[in-house]
Amino acid sequence: MNSKITINDVAQALGVSKTTVSRAISGKGRIGNETREKVLSYIEQHEYKPSAVAKSLAESKTYNIGFVVPGAMSLMDMPFFQKCMFSITETASAFDYDVIISSTDGEDLSHLERLVNNHKVDGIILARTTQQDPCIRYLKSKRIPFVTIGTTTEPDVIQVDNDHFNACKELTSLLLLKGITRLGLIGSDKSHVVTRLRYDGFVAGYEALQMEPNYKEIFLDCNNMSSIERAVDEMLESDTQCIVCMDDYICRYVLNKLHREQVGIPQDIRVASFYDNVMQENDTATILPVTSIHFNIQEMAEAACRTLIDAIEGRDYQYKRLFGYNIILSNSTQSN
């Protein structure tokens, strides 16, 4: 209740116009140094806080951005989105923006539509891209600024992503150069763009060495335990030397399965992962270190947020940014 003080109160108390007060605060427009100081110190002392809502209306800006996450996500996906979320709220608040959270369940965009239609946000960040992404189409049609975390082939979309393709390509080549040439691959939803990129990187890793993968040992759309374990079974029966998992979600199941089957790593079979989100958290005492790719999620999410704000505020920005990676070699892929 102490905060009923408005710009008018300040102006009157100081015997100046609210124009002047406004200018002192925003720093826009010419104003005498002395006057500014006077206003600023009064504001400081009396804890005047401008109303964000009134500012919004006057500027037709909300200073809010929407962050859209998939409504259905597995345990393993949470660390990624969580990191994105924290990084984005942190970055946004540095620019005086707040983050409104929204979710989409497949084709159901109603949450997102509300946010956009009610003009509650100045822009949107999409936490993930899918093939034929309905969110992307919708947002384009609405002509609201947005950036995707993840790659899309849709034209004219601002996007920020990890360089999955090159990371996977390099890791694959690395394994091949170690003499581990019969690689099996397990991935999940083909509808996620990231799956496609990793797949392409995998194939490119072979091609870089004039080799070719064994397509029979590539299992996609494995998004539950049983399909993953079935893939492992098949690989164990064939001559696969190393199981390459597209993400740590899959990797976890694979390791468990191998453990139960008493298959030794790396003696009996090797394991690598294209993503290490959870596994580095030293949270999973069961799991041995696995050769994998490490991305800096925070940095990428921060870039997504900055880029969006640049777009909102009419500054220049890059349409597409790709972030680097580290490959972490562990003895799970020891070549002997």
Place this chain on the structure above:
Amino acid sequence: MNSKITINDVAQALGVSKTTVSRAISGKGRIGNETREKVLSYIEQHEYKPSAVAKSLAESKTYNIGFVVPGAMSLMDMPFFQKCMFSITETASAFDYDVIISSTDGEDLSHLERLVNNHKVDGIILARTTQQDPCIRYLKSKRIPFVTIGTTTEPDVIQVDNDHFNACKELTSLLLLKGITRLGLIGSDKSHVVTRLRYDGFVAGYEALQMEPNYKEIFLDCNNMSSIERAVDEMLESDTQCIVCMDDYICRYVLNKLHREQVGIPQDIRVASFYDNVMQENDTATILPVTSIHFNIQEMAEAACRTLIDAIEGRDYQYKRLFGYNIILSNSTQSN
């Protein structure tokens, strides 16, 4: 860009006043049936969407609520907060509110302060309570409506929680009645209110049967792997019959440790948990089913959100609500 249409445009097009349009939309104030229909159908067809910001300013309401989560959280805590978040956004949007996400890092309330000072929210939900919670104190001083998910002893705070005390009491008594009387307890941060409640429930479970716990076998503030494993070591060297874990985070470490030490469950020692958040997700193939307590997080978070909105909108509400639980018995506590 199709959305530049305002209430004025609608009024003019229809030859009525904007008062009338406003009334047709809000349903407040008297208005002729025919007029209302006319306005509504025009709005429908022309996709007029009122500006939330203008509405906010006129009503001095933002239709936003803030959701405050701890900035530092472990992997194991994520499912809980995630569930809360989804449940809250879902509930909020049913009442036409949006959710702004905010975080606090211990004593650093700057995010929260920005949110409150800029008047960007009508109320706040705190995702967790701690002893001497600085957020609670701050929010009380600001006289902004808020509800906590979690119990607090601070007076006059609207709170919603799971009934940890009775749940833990009952599970403890149950074990004792099975003849498993030498229980060891491992818990984490004493500064979290929930730790205290579970501890009290544990002791009360003994007292209900005129018994007393062995206080030497109670280990608190175990919030990393090594301290948990040390506790397990001590229990293995004593005559503890069952290790009771305060949450699934701890339970996971305990199970891993026992597994590595080749200690059989339940033959050699039994295991129970006061919380099953992650473990029920059938995500953790390694982990065997453990006797534990199950809460309905979604229901509780929804209640938190509804209660907050009731408070914001001046309706009646309950100061404190406790939600029930299920005890899930598994063979990890087989008494023979």
Place this chain on the structure above:
DNA sequence: CTGAAAGCGCTTACAG
């Protein structure tokens, strides 16, 4: 350098 005034797009007493 400073101010009076119009405007952002709604809501809501008040009057009819």
Place this chain on the structure above:
DNA sequence: CTGAAAGCGCTTACAG
């Protein structure tokens, strides 16, 4: 049942 007008608390040409 309907409308003219004031007001919510800011910003920003425009004029001086």
